Amino acid sequence: MRPLLLLDIDGPLNPYRAKQIPPGYVHHEIVEEEKAWVVLLNPQHGVELNALADTFDLVWATSWEHGANRLLGPLLGLPQLPVIMWPSRESVSRTRRGSWKTPYVAEWAADRPFAWVDDEVNRYDRLYLDNAHPAPHLAHRVEPHRGLLADDFAVLRTWAQSTA
Ligand SMILES: [Mg+2]
Numbered sequence: 001m002r003p004l005l006l007l008d009i010d011g012p013l014n015p016y017r018a019k020q021i022p023p024g025y026v027h028h029e030i031v032e033e034e035k036a037w038v039v040l041l042n043p044q045h046g047v048e049l050n051a052l053a054d055t056f057d058l059v060w061a062t063s064w065e066h067g068a069n070r071l072l073g074p075l076l077g078l079p080q081l082p083v084i085m086w087p088s089r090e091s092v093s094r095t096r097r098g099s100w101k102t103p104y105v106a107e108w109a110a111d112r113p114f115a116w117v118d119d120e121v122n123r124y125d126r127l128y129l130d131n132a133h134p135a136p137h138l139a140h141r142v143e144p145h146r147g148l149l150a151d152d153f154a155v156l157r158t159w160a161q162s163t164a
Pocket of ligand 1: 009010011
């Protein structure tokens, strides 16, 4: 079974904590109807992710939900991807110590192996997934002031090889 690659945007692809625009990134102002966002995106990420699509099935795992395909994927040269839809904010438990996304990620992935890049995953999420998700999984933290780096892509490739 091909592994999933679950992609958070804010943090891994948009390093929102960066004090300056990191090398390789482009500053984008996105406007849609009454809303506006500022994001930093690195076109090289699109190249790397499209290359990883030979191994993984890419999936958006971001609170941008369908906005990822509509607003951000095209800026990175990514095709339309499946989107994990989250429950309403009110129904999400905020008492967990890990990421609020984790139970929903496990549920969405069902029995498939997955790697997940997110700036909020921590050891509590890894413990949760070790218990809740029997298939191979990797919850890989990406620092939100740095975004995805070459080392992170290497980790994903190595993990995919180890589970093949
Ligand atoms: Mg994030």
